[in-house]
Amino acid sequence: MDRIDVLVVGSGFGGSVAALRLAEKGYRVTVLEAGRRFADTDLASGPWQLHRVLWAPRIGMRGIIRVRVRRRLIVLTGIGVGGGSLAYAGVHYRPDPEVFQAAGWDRSVDWSSELDPWFARAEQMLGTTTVPDLSPGDQALRRTANALGAVETFHPTRVGIDFSSCTLCGHCTTGCRTGAKNTLAKNYLRLAGQVGARVHPLAEVTKLRPRSDGWDVYTRDRVWHAKHVVLAAGAWGTTELLRRSALPGLSPALGTRMCTNGERLYVTRAKVGDGVAISSAFRPDAATTVQLCRIGPGQIAFLNAMARDDHLVSHYGRVTVKFMEQIGSRAWAALPVTGHPLGGCPLGTNPATSVADLRHRVHGYPTLHIADGSTIPHNLGVNPALTITAMAERAFAMWEDA
Numbered sequence: 002m003d004r005i006d007v008l009v010v011g012s013g014f015g016g017s018v019a020a021l022r023l024a025e026k027g028y029r030v031t032v033l034e035a036g037r038r039f040a041d042t043d044l045a046s047g048p049w050q051l052h053r054v055l056w057a058p059r060i061g062m063r064g065i066i067r068v069r070v071r072r073r074l075i076v077l078t079g080i081g082v083g084g085g086s087l088a089y090a091g092v093h094y095r096p097d098p099e100v101f102q103a104a105g106w107d108r109s110v111d112w113s114s115e116l117d118p119w120f121a122r123a124e125q126m127l128g129t130t131t132v133p134d135l136s137p138g139d140q141a142l143r144r145t146a147n148a149l150g151a152v153e154t155f156h157p158t159r160v161g162i163d164f165s166s167c168t169l170c171g172h173c174t175t176g177c178r179t180g181a182k183n184t185l186a187k188n189y190l191r192l193a194g195q196v197g198a199r200v201h202p203l204a205e206v207t208k209l210r211p212r213s214d215g216w217d218v219y220t221r222d223r224v225w226h227a228k229h230v231v232l233a234a235g236a237w238g239t240t241e242l243l244r245r246s247a248l249p250g251l252s253p254a255l256g257t258r259m260c261t262n263g264e265r266l267y268v269t270r271a272k273v274g275d276g277v278a279i280s281s282a283f284r285p286d287a288a289t290t291v292q293l294c295r296i297g298p299g300q301i302a303f304l305n306a307m308a309r310d311d312h313l314v315s316h317y318g319r320v321t322v323k324f325m326e327q328i329g330s331r332a333w334a335a336l337p338v339t340g341h342p343l344g345g346c347p348l349g350t351n352p353a354t355s356v357a358d359l360r361h362r363v364h365g366y367p368t369l370h371i372a373d374g375s376t377i378p379h380n381l382g383v384n385p386a387l388t389i390t391a392m393a394e395r396a397f398a399m400w401e402d403a
């Protein structure tokens with residue numbers, strides 16, 4: 002059996018960065034991914050092809066989004082080779098510097114300046130660009146911002162989409178079939194494969210066991226051995242896997258600092274015009290971002306709101322009503338949905354309050370590493386994928402060559 006230096010659990014943002022950067026440093030890297038591998042043409046033509054959108058294999062659904070319902074909250078996460086990038090809208094934000102002053106961020110690092118170069122690298126790798134044209138829906142959002150006295154904050158979004166091949170079909174979140182969305186399979190994972198990393202789809206890890214020379218990692222039909230393990234199964238997946246593995250001496254902070262990024266969805270039926278899934282945004286106050294989203298061409302639109310603090314969500318209703326006036330629609334529904342579960346494994350120097358150290362190594366287990374949304378301890382108030390990518394770039398840059 003081939004020797005594995007580093008076994009990465011999950012092929013989303015954190016896992017893909019791990020695969021590329023560690024393979025570049027000469028480690029033999031294997032990635033285990035719970036979901037399928039998709040060609041662009043395997044993806045759904047639209048939301049009506051539910052069996053290609055959702056992941057529930059017991060009832061024949063083998064798509065890209067896993068749905069969990071907990072305490073009246075619906076949590077959506079990406080699944081498949083490329084993780085959340087398969088279903089994400091491709092929106093990239095750098096959070097405000099004040100975000101890193103919130104509870105949970107270890108104060109011994111100046112995260113804002115420390116992450117600055119890694120944000121730049123993440124944007125370059127993910128192909129960030131600005132949405133070039135505004136649709137009628139975007140114009141309505143701009144008028145909404147104006148009516149609420151915040152027009153100077155209105156902006157077209159920054160996205161990882163190649164507009165030379167994008168057809169503006171609006172199906173980014175049910176799967177981009179044109180190849181225009183820069184999923185991780187097209188950047189980090191492709192490059193990781195070129196330097197020797199291997200990705201195994203349909204390999205869900207069920208538990209980990211430490212051994213004298215590294216780790217035993219269990220999937221349904223195999224036990225894998227590796228010197229190092231990188232947990233990159235997402236905030237939910239990594240926290241759950243650590244709980245299930247019941248490693249002695251893990252920090253009591255495991256499972257703390259979990260949050261939803263203050264996310265709320267307001268769905269409406271209105272003509273918003275063609276465009277990418279999330280095409281513009283504004284900020285009704287300094288801590289809140291409201292984005293215009295669409296599924297497919299034009300008719301189903303929703304406002305996605307995120308807040309740095311959960312108590313700020315109350316005024317979203319007011320924003321939605323104003324938007325309805327501008328777009329000429331009356332029907333809408335508020336949905337308790339998030340696609341941004343975060344936290345569960347905060348980083349820090351104190352094992353009583355953090356699961357892993359500032360180099361992302363689990364306290365007490367120096368060959369066990371965490372690189373995903375579980376290390377973000379507080380709402381960012383903006384879409385998190387770029388921050389997860391930047392944090393992972395920072396973490397793996399600190400590894401020695403193999």
Ligand SMILES: Cc1cc2nc3c(=O)[nH]c(=O)nc-3n(C[C@H](O)[C@H](O)[C@H](O)COP(=O)(O)OP(=O)(O)OC[C@H]3O[C@@H](n4cnc5c(N)ncnc54)[C@H](O)[C@@H]3O)c2cc1C
Pocket residue numbers: 010011012013014015016033034035036066077078079080081082083084085086088089090091092093094174204205206207233234235236238239242279339340341342372373374375384385386387389
């Ligand atoms: C519909 C939708 C749209 C979104 N749009 C945006 C957006 O535009 N911009 C943005 O910033 N964010 C967006 N997000 C959120 C973004 O996708 C996540 O924040 C991001 O993917 C999290 O990255 P991660 O590295 O933590 O884990 P993920 O990208 O979620 O990757 C984790 C991977 O681990 C795998 N896994 C889990 N458990 C196991 C296991 N036990 N064994 C093996 N593999 C496992 C999963 O299948 C998954 O592939 C969106 C989310 C959704 C659902």
